[in-house]
Amino acid sequence: xxxxxxxADLEKVRIETKAQLDMRATDGSPEAVVQVxxxxxxxxxxxxxxxxxxxxxxxLDKRGIGAVVTQTGCMGYCYAEPTVExxxxxxxxxxxxxxxxxxxxxxxxxxxRNGELxxxxxxxxxxxxx
Numbered sequence: 062x063x064x065x066x067x068x069a070d071l072e073k074v075r076i077e078t079k080a081q082l083d084m085r086a087t088d089g090s091p092e093a094v095v096q097v098x099x100x101x102x103x104x105x106x107x108x109x110x111x112x113x114x115x116x117x118x119x120x121l122d123k124r125g126i127g128a129v130v131t132q133t134g135c136m137g138y139c140y141a142e143p144t145v146e147x148x149x150x151x152x153x154x155x156x157x158x159x160x161x162x163x164x165x166x167x168x169x170x171x172x173x174r175n176g177e178l179x180x181x182x183x184x185x186x187x188x189x190x191x
Contacts, residue, residue, distance in 0.1 A: 095128035102135035108142035
């Protein structure tokens, strides 16, 4: 493990370790928890995806919601970045576009907590490979 040089580095290690422990608690099955995937290709990063990903990580943890937040490459929705795919256990994923902090908060409170769809859904233009 490399040396920790800042509080931010320590926080990153804490978040990663907590995610691993949460995954073990669900018997290693990611389908058993909420999955949030933030598109972090060049277009997403340029549009502000990194702070959105950090927001999801911090807020889901603060609110005690068991979730795995990961980054993914381009989802093909460059025009709608930042984009976030959310998959609730046992359901098909939903992709949201133009996600800012306000929409991210709505996604957490309305969709993740209550299953209520939030404005900004992008129609899926791909097929999931099982």
